[in-house]
Amino acid sequence: MLSSAQIAQLELQLNKLFDQCQVVTAAVVATIDGHFCAQKQRANTYSLERLATMGSTLMSLGDTITAELKMGGCDNVISENREGIVVFMHVGRDLVLVTLTTQKNALGMLLSHTRRCVEELTKTL
Amino acid sequence: MSNEIKLVFTGSAGAGKTSAIAAISEIPVINTDVRATDLTTLQHKSKTTVAMDYGELTLDDGQKLRLYGTPGQQRFDYMWRILIKGALGLIILVDNSGTDPIGDLARYLDNFRGFINETSAVIGVTRMDISAEPNLQCYYDYLGERSIQLPVFPVDARSRESIVMLIQALIAMLEYGN
Ligand SMILES: Nc1nc2c(ncn2[C@@H]2O[C@H](COP(=O)(O)OP(=O)(O)OP(=O)(O)O)[C@@H](O)[C@H]2O)c(=O)[nH]1
Ligand SMILES: [Mg+2]
Numbered sequence: 085m086l087s088s089a090q091i092a093q094l095e096l097q098l099n100k101l102f103d104q105c106q107v108v109t110a111a112v113v114a115t116i117d118g119h120f121c122a123q124k125q126r127a128n129t130y131s132l133e134r135l136a137t138m139g140s141t142l143m144s145l146g147d148t149i150t151a152e153l154k155m156g157g158c159d160n161v162i163s164e165n166r167e168g169i170v171v172f173m174h175v176g177r178d179l180v181l182v183t184l185t186t187q188k189n190a191l192g193m194l195l196s197h198t199r200r201c202v203e204e205l206t207k208t209l
Numbered sequence: 210m211s212n213e214i215k216l217v218f219t220g221s222a223g224a225g226k227t228s229a230i231a232a233i234s235e236i237p238v239i240n241t242d243v244r245a246t247d248l249t250t251l252q253h254k255s256k257t258t259v260a261m262d263y264g265e266l267t268l269d270d271g272q273k274l275r276l277y278g279t280p281g282q283q284r285f286d287y288m289w290r291i292l293i294k295g296a297l298g299l300i301i302l303v304d305n306s307g308t309d310p311i312g313d314l315a316r317y318l319d320n321f322r323g324f325i326n327e328t329s330a331v332i333g334v335t336r337m338d339i340s341a342e343p344n345l346q347c348y349y350d351y352l353g354e355r356s357i358q359l360p361v362f363p364v365d366a367r368s369r370e371s372i373v374m375l376i377q378a379l380i381a382m383l384e385y386g387n
């Protein structure tokens with residue numbers, strides 16, 4: 085599991101993500117086996133503990149599918165929905181970042197900022 | 210009976226669901242195991258299932274089985290509900306060397322109660338070579354207290370023979386209506 089210094093680092097980077105990206109509604113970091121690590125949301129709308137675990141499930145399915153198709157590692161999984169978008173990304177070997185927006189046409193923004201957040205996280209952890 | 214049957218393996222973390230499906234599948238299994246970050250809950254292995262296992266087996270009489278395995282850890286309970294849809298039978302594996310095997314069994318009986326009442330289930334107790342207690346009678350006593358009639362078998366999840374026997378018992382129950 086993560087040390088408290090690492091959790092603090094995660095929270096710092098999530099704060100940065102929220103400062104830089106206006107469209108992100110919520111974000112959560114989980115271990116690849118589904119343990120909640122850190123979260124941030126604009127309003128207290130969601131129960132993100134379960135989303136953390138689901139993030140690990142979906143990321144593993146993404147990896148399983150890309151392995152089946154021999155497409156190399158799975159970078160991210162995108163879920164576009166009637167009332168928002170959810171992005172799932174690997175952070176290094178051990179973590180998963182899930183971000184979401186309730187704005188339907190903000191995929192580009194959400195993706196680019198989430199990717200940047202992942203880069204920062206892999207650098208600092 | 211229909212020509213394709215969906216069966217689900219569930220049960221406590223580390224009981225051997227992934228091993229059992231790998232032991233009997235005739236196709237390369239679909240596996241979603243990842244490195245476990247909490248070694249306390251999984252003392253004897255380093256990987257754990259986070260989505261599902263999948264394999265296939267054709268019985269001697271030509272009946273094709275689709276085999277699904279669930280994650281064992283409680284936080285993945287949403288996958289249990291997804292995977293049980295359309296299943297005809299349930300195999301509950303219990304790790305006999307765990308800290309509370311009867312309690313583990315109770316948890317899965319409760320979680321899948323509706324399904325078990327409507328269809329059928331068998332219980333396989335694994336890792337009895339590592340811990341002989343509780344013995345099978347303890348399991349039957351517990352089931353008796355709850356007025357549940359399900360067969361309990363000692364199995365080794367790594368052994369093809371052992372798991373096929375468990376499946377055949379379940380199929381027989383499905384065919385002859387318990
Ligand atoms: N000694 C012994 N080992 C067993 C027996 N059955 C299974 N195992 C071992 O126990 C472990 C079971 O691991 P898995 O098959 O990953 O268990 P699982 O139920 O899929 O676990 P989760 O996905 O984490 O819920 C493996 O290392 C098997 O080799 C048994 O009867 N005796
Ligand atoms: Mg497993």
